Amino acid sequence: xxxxxxxxxxxxxxxxxxxxxxxxxxxxxxxxxxxxxxxxxxxxxxxxxxxxxxxxxxxxxxxxxxxxxxxxxxxxxxxxxxxxxxxxxxxxxxxxxxxxxxxxxxxxxxxxxxxxxxxxxxxxxxxxxxxxxxxxxxxxxxxxxxxxxxxxxxxxxxxxxxxxxxxxxxxxxxxxxxxxxxxxxxx
DNA sequence: CGATAGATCGGCT
DNA sequence: GCCGATCTATCGC
Numbered sequence: 001x002x003x004x005x006x007x008x009x010x011x012x013x014x015x016x017x018x019x020x021x022x023x024x025x026x027x028x029x030x031x032x033x034x035x036x037x038x039x040x041x042x043x044x045x046x047x048x049x050x051x052x053x054x055x056x057x058x059x060x061x062x063x064x065x066x067x068x069x070x071x072x073x074x075x076x077x078x079x080x081x082x083x084x085x086x087x088x089x090x091x092x093x094x095x096x097x098x099x100x101x102x103x104x105x106x107x108x109x110x111x112x113x114x115x116x117x118x119x120x121x122x123x124x125x126x127x128x129x130x131x132x133x134x135x136x137x138x139x140x141x142x143x144x145x146x147x148x149x150x151x152x153x154x155x156x157x158x159x160x161x162x163x164x165x166x167x168x169x170x171x172x173x174x175x176x177x178x179x180x181x182x183x184x185x186x187x
Numbered sequence: 188c189g190a191t192a193g194a195t196c197g198g199c200t
Numbered sequence: 201g202c203c204g205a206t207c208t209a210t211c212g213c
Contacts, residue, residue: 037205045205047198056197073206074195080205090205120206160205180206 001146005138008064012038012087017155017171019081019089021147026126028143029099031116033091034173035180037158041086044163048086059134061085067142069123069133076120077129081137092159092170093117095178096125118180154183 008015016038024030039046047057047070059068060082068080068088080088094116096103103115103125116122123129137144152174157165159181172179 039205047205054198070205071196073204074197076206078205092205118206158205162204 001148002138003065003144003146005063005065007146008081008083008137010083012040012083012089013169015081015083016089016169017153018146019091020153020171020173021149021151023097023143023145024091024094025098025143026128026132027099027141029102030126030143031094031097031178032173033093034095034176034178035091035093036171037090037092038169038171039080039088039090043167043169045158045161045165045167046086048088051086060088062134065137067132067135067137069128069130071130072120077123078119079123079126079128090119091122092119093172093176093178093180094122094125095173095176113177117178121180156183 016036019033019036022033024033041048041051043049048060053061056070064083066082068082070078072078079091082088096112096115104110106127107115107125116125154172154174155168156170157168158170172183
């Protein structure tokens with residue numbers, strides 16, 4: 001099923017969780033979403049913290065169901081789905097499904113476990129860059145399909161943060177081998 | 188395995 | 201100037 005704009009107006013943690021298992025394609029290339037993180041304006045780790053707008057983060061305050069693409073560490077691109085104003089879901093990893101040869105070519109690797117395992121890697125694999133910032137997720141080149149089956153989902157602290165690192169706003173598919181990192185072991 | 192340096196842009200102090 | 205929602209190569213145990 002294709003999401004409506006309303007899907008993205010739900011609480012951002014719920015959206016991030018519900019996206020796990022969904023199919024994301026850009027120009028027909030991509031895969032199943034296996035890892036996400038949520039961010040909002042109350043979050044010191046978020047670019048939208050305190051609803052502060054800058055030239056970079058404008059898309060986070062635009063309409064839901066659009067994308068926010070930003071440059072990370074001056075090198076990589078990262079893809080977010082915009083939810084309610086100032087909130088967004090960072091897409092952190094995909095299980096490659098379609099256009100695998102094209103993704104291998106763009107990434108320069110044949111190791112499928114590393115094709116889309118990380119926000120920077122998946123943007124490189126799908127050819128996502130600044131040109132897509134602010135584009136609608138509900139129209140080409142994007143195709144997004146929500147999951148039709150419910151698989152076990154793990155929740156844990158987000159990755160690579162120095163602020164608010166303790167918040168459990170990272171969601172991932174249990175037992176997926178395409179995650180950017182393993183979740184902490186359950187006891 | 189784990190730790191670390193370096194690439195290098197935008198935003199903040 | 202410094203730091204970060206990252207990734208890769210290259211150290212050392």
